[in-house]
Amino acid sequence: MTESVLDYMTRLGRAAREASRVLARASTAQKNRALQAAAEALDAARAELVAANELDLAAGRDNGLEPAMLDRLALTPKVIDSMIEGLRQVATLPDPIGEIQGMRYLPSGIQVGKMRVPLGVIGIIYESRPNVTIDAASLCLKSGNATILRGGSEAIHSNQAIARCIQAGLAEAGLPASAVQVVETTDRAAVGALITLPEFVDVIVPRGGKGLIERISREAKVPVIKHLDGVCHVYVDVAADIDKAIRVCDNAKTQRYSPCNTMETLLVHAAIAARVLPPLAAIYRDKGVELRGDGQTRALLGGDVLEASEDDWYAEYNAPILAIRVVDSLDAAIEHINTYGSQHTDAIVTENFSDARRFLTEVDSSSVMVNASTRFADGFEYGLGAEIGISTDKLHARGPVGLDGLTSEKYVVFGDGHVRT
Ligand SMILES: NC(=O)C1=CN([C@@H]2O[C@H](COP(=O)(O)OP(=O)(O)OC[C@H]3O[C@@H](n4cnc5c(N)ncnc54)[C@H](OP(=O)(O)O)[C@@H]3O)[C@@H](O)[C@H]2O)C=CC1
Numbered sequence: 001m002t003e004s005v006l007d008y009m010t011r012l013g014r015a016a017r018e019a020s021r022v023l024a025r026a027s028t029a030q031k032n033r034a035l036q037a038a039a040e041a042l043d044a045a046r047a048e049l050v051a052a053n054e055l056d057l058a059a060g061r062d063n064g065l066e067p068a069m070l071d072r073l074a075l076t077p078k079v080i081d082s083m084i085e086g087l088r089q090v091a092t093l094p095d096p097i098g099e100i101q102g103m104r105y106l107p108s109g110i111q112v113g114k115m116r117v118p119l120g121v122i123g124i125i126y127e128s129r130p131n132v133t134i135d136a137a138s139l140c141l142k143s144g145n146a147t148i149l150r151g152g153s154e155a156i157h158s159n160q161a162i163a164r165c166i167q168a169g170l171a172e173a174g175l176p177a178s179a180v181q182v183v184e185t186t187d188r189a190a191v192g193a194l195i196t197l198p199e200f201v202d203v204i205v206p207r208g209g210k211g212l213i214e215r216i217s218r219e220a221k222v223p224v225i226k227h228l229d230g231v232c233h234v235y236v237d238v239a240a241d242i243d244k245a246i247r248v249c250d251n252a253k254t255q256r257y258s259p260c261n262t263m264e265t266l267l268v269h270a271a272i273a274a275r276v277l278p279p280l281a282a283i284y285r286d287k288g289v290e291l292r293g294d295g296q297t298r299a300l301l302g303g304d305v306l307e308a309s310e311d312d313w314y315a316e317y318n319a320p321i322l323a324i325r326v327v328d329s330l331d332a333a334i335e336h337i338n339t340y341g342s343q344h345t346d347a348i349v350t351e352n353f354s355d356a357r358r359f360l361t362e363v364d365s366s367s368v369m370v371n372a373s374t375r376f377a378d379g380f381e382y383g384l385g386a387e388i389g390i391s392t393d394k395l396h397a398r399g400p401v402g403l404d405g406l407t408s409e410k411y412v413v414f415g416d417g418h419v420r421t
């Protein structure tokens with residue numbers, strides 16, 4: 001690259017801003033055509049996608065990437081199928097843009113309502129999971145936003161190959177190429193530039209862990225919707241149904257280890273621990289989950305449970321490791337979650353209505369659940385059609401973010417020569 005990273009990102013930003021104006025007025029049919037054509041292009045480019053992905057996987061293996069990371073990086077035929085299906089599904093979702101709600105006449109005679117509009121230009125920084133490139137591009141496109149995508153550096157070749165398919169879709173629909181731009185450098189200075197260009201970028205969505213959080217908090221000059229780490233809990237209450245507790249706690253930990261909505265700490269009421277923990281530990285041991293517990297847990301479960309340290313209560317393992325703590329009350333469980341959690345997703349297992357209600361009210365997280373696995377925290381599972389990710393912020397959008405979360409509203413006013421007196 002001959003130009004500086006800042007100049008490169010500024011060029012992308014300026015082009016995105018121009019494209020955002022075209023996208024904001026693009027018809028639903030035109031946006032859907034781009035999505036369908038991108039799906040066709042992906043289907044036709046399977047061999048090219050696999051070849052590009054193999055470059056990333058080979059580099060990942062050489063650099064000692066963990067198996068779980070390689071798994072997220074892999075563009076298997078199944079993942080490619082799901083990307084194609086994802087594009088087609090987003091094309092079938094209702095277009096939120098232009099919808100006017102709440103129109104009413106006011107005493108002055110004017111008519112006032114609210115119109116749903118795109119945010120403008122969205123910069124997304126995300127992990128080395130190439131399918132996210134399609135999720136992010138498709139949702140931003142359908143919601144009329146231009147986007148600048150900065151995926152994880154390990155996925156650079158895969159993302160460029162996917163970008164070519166998206167470009168083919170945009171061209172087919174007569175939309176500007178700069179409506180979706182995938183950053184072509186792995187230099188982290190590009191992230192630094194993207195988050196400091198408020199004239200060209202309206203909002204940043206960072207999906208990632210602690211290092212990313214720190215940089216964004218320190219440097220961002222653009223509004224941010226954080227999609228950050230998930231230190232998720234399940235609390236098994238004294239009034240839990242044991243079968244439900246075992247099903248939920250097994251699924252919340254072992255259905256998939258890497259996602260941000262996987263349980264990292266299990267809290268169990270002392271009065272029920274002897275009935276819940278031994279059968280659960282047997283399941284976890286069988287599946288190769290490493291257990292780390294407090295004194296009461298270790299006394300119940302035996303020597304292979306490592307002693308949990310203070311750091312374990314804060315840990316997001318994204319791996320087959322689980323911290324377990326026995327607590328004396330619902331208050332202690334809520335206190336633990338609000339102290340050590342990341343305000344992502346937390347669940348209670350209980351048959352007691354009042355305990356469930358207190359948990360829902362007092363746990364300060366983006367999703368709180370009763371008798372359900374934390375793994376449900378997902379835009380598709382919540383009926384949004386798809387998701388950009390799970391917002392751990394409180395403003396604008398909280399929890400799984402779909403099309404609506406990528407839009408805003410503006411007032412629209414109709415008069416007929418009305419003037420204010
Ligand atoms: N809430 C949500 O919706 C989601 C949250 N996550 C969270 O993401 C984390 C796992 O993903 P992981 O890949 O490890 O996340 P990372 O934070 O390591 O990486 C995510 C992205 O951020 C970039 N990045 C990280 N640190 C910096 C920095 N200091 N400066 C510039 N760019 C940076 C990475 O770039 P580079 O490639 O150069 O490292 C990558 O593009 C977990 O904590 C998980 O919970 C994941 C998915 C969804």
Ligand SMILES: N[C@@H](CCC(=O)OP(=O)(O)O)C(=O)O
Pocket residue numbers: 127129258259260261375376377378379387389390
């Ligand atoms: N909502 C997603 C989890 C979010 C996500 O993509 O996480 P990750 O696997 O860390 O990239 C799901 O339930 O699969």
